[in-house]
Structure formats: C-alpha cells, structure tokens
Amino acid sequence: MTTLVSHSAPLIDRIWAAGQARLLRNIVLAVAGAGLLTLSAKINVPFTPVPMTLQSLAVLLIGAAYGWRLGAATVLLYLGQGLMGMPVFATTPPAIANYLYFLGPTGGFLFGFVASAAIVGFAVEKGAARSPVLLAGAMLLAQCVLYVMGSAWLAYFAQLSTGATGTGVARAWVVAQNYLLGDVLKTAIAAALTLAFVKTTEQ
Numbered sequence: 001m002t003t004l005v006s007h008s009a010p011l012i013d014r015i016w017a018a019g020q021a022r023l024l025r026n027i028v029l030a031v032a033g034a035g036l037l038t039l040s041a042k043i044n045v046p047f048t049p050v051p052m053t054l055q056s057l058a059v060l061l062i063g064a065a066y067g068w069r070l071g072a073a074t075v076l077l078y079l080g081q082g083l084m085g086m087p088v089f090a091t092t093p094p095a096i097a098n099y100l101y102f103l104g105p106t107g108g109f110l111f112g113f114v115a116s117a118a119i120v121g122f123a124v125e126k127g128a129a130r131s132p133v134l135l136a137g138a139m140l141l142a143q144c145v146l147y148v149m150g151s152a153w154l155a156y157f158a159q160l161s162t163g164a165t166g167t168g169v170a171r172a173w174v175v176a177q178n179y180l181l182g183d184v185l186k187t188a189i190a191a192a193l194t195l196a197f198v199k200t201t202e203q
Contacts, residue, residue, distance in 0.1 A: 010067030014201040033062045033074035038088040049105035051090045059113045060190035063120030071117035108153020112146035
C-alpha cells in the first residue's frame with residue numbers, strides 16, 4: 001500500500017537540481033511559471049462574471065513540479081506583476097492596473113491559486129505523485145479550496161460592474177457550476193501529466 005513519505009524533493013529537482021545556484025534557478029523557474037500563468041490566462045472563454053481559463057491547470061502543474069514553497073512564490077510573483085499593472089490577467093486591458101482588479105469578481109480565485117499550488121506542492125513533496133489516487137485526491141482538494149475561496153469572495157465581497165458588492169451565495173453557486181466539468185477535466189490532465197513525468201524520470 002502506498003503511503004506518504006516524510007520528505008521528498010520537488011519534481012523539478014529531477015531535471016534541474018538546485019545545486020549551489022539555487023537562488024538563480026528559483027528565480028528563473030518562478031519567472032517561467034509566471035509566464036505560463038499569463039499565457040494560460042489569455043487562453044480563455046468569456047463568462048460572466050468570471051472568465052473560464054486554463055489557469056487552474058497551470059497552477060496544479062506548477063505546484064506539482066515546483067513544490068509548495070516555490071509553487072506558492074511563483075503564483076505570488078504572478079499576482080505581483082498584475083498588481084504593478086502588467087497585463088497578465090485574463091480580461092485586464094493594459095490601462096487597468098493595481099488593486100482594483102483584485103477587488104473584482106476574480107479576486108478570491110486569484111488568491112485561491114496560491115493555496116492551490118501550495119496544497120499540491122506539499123502533497124507531491126510528501127510522495128503523493130507515487131500514487132495516482134493520492135495525487136488525484138490532492139489535486140481535487142486543491143481545486144475544492146480554490147472553489148471555496150473564489151466563491152466566498154464572489155458571494156460576499158466582490159465589487160461588481162453594477163456597483164453591487166457580492167452576488168450572494170445562490171448566484172455564486174450558479175456561477176461555480178459552470179466551471180465544474182472543465183475543472184475536473186483539467187485536474188485529470190494535470191494528474192496524468194504529473195504521473196507521466198514521474199514515470200519517465202524514474203526510468
């Protein structure tokens with residue numbers, strides 16, 4: 001029976017060991033990961049009030065590959081780029097910058113990405129990638145946390161274009177249901193890619 005081990009290195013170490021240049025390596029990986037998140041945000045299907053993107057897939061893969069520390073730091077770097085006004089988000093024109101975007105409907109999901117990457121990264125570092133069941137469970141847990149954070153923000157705190165604050169729980173749940181099937185599919189893809197990587201690098 002497969003169990004979680006007490007310690008395990010991030011998967012990225014299998015192809016790029018940290019060595020003495022750990023800081024430089026981590027900076028390069030974080031920038032690359034933030035770039036992947038930006039690209040995944042631009043591949044989207046417009047929905048109201050939250051667009052459907054490939055970001056949750058990218059977040060799961062970053063967490064699995066980088067581990068919980070670097071994975072969470074990479075997502076924070078991405079959010080920091082958006083805070084500085086860089087056009088990294090799904091629907092933000094270059095002219096819109098700073099904290100206002102985080103107050104909108106997607107704010108809870110954006111910060112949920114940090115938690116999602118950390119959960120998957122922690123599980124993989126503990127050995128979850130050695131078991132399809134454990135890995136899938138960790139990724140589904142990460143998605144559930146993302147949904148809770150994003151939906152709670154949307155229901156109670158999001159600043160909407162109509163001037164209202166929050167959609168209410170019922171409306172937030174209706175919105176969330178639009179993404180369930182797609183996110184289950186993205187979770188399956190992320191788990192399959194991670195397991196394939198582990199199998200390949202162990203041969």
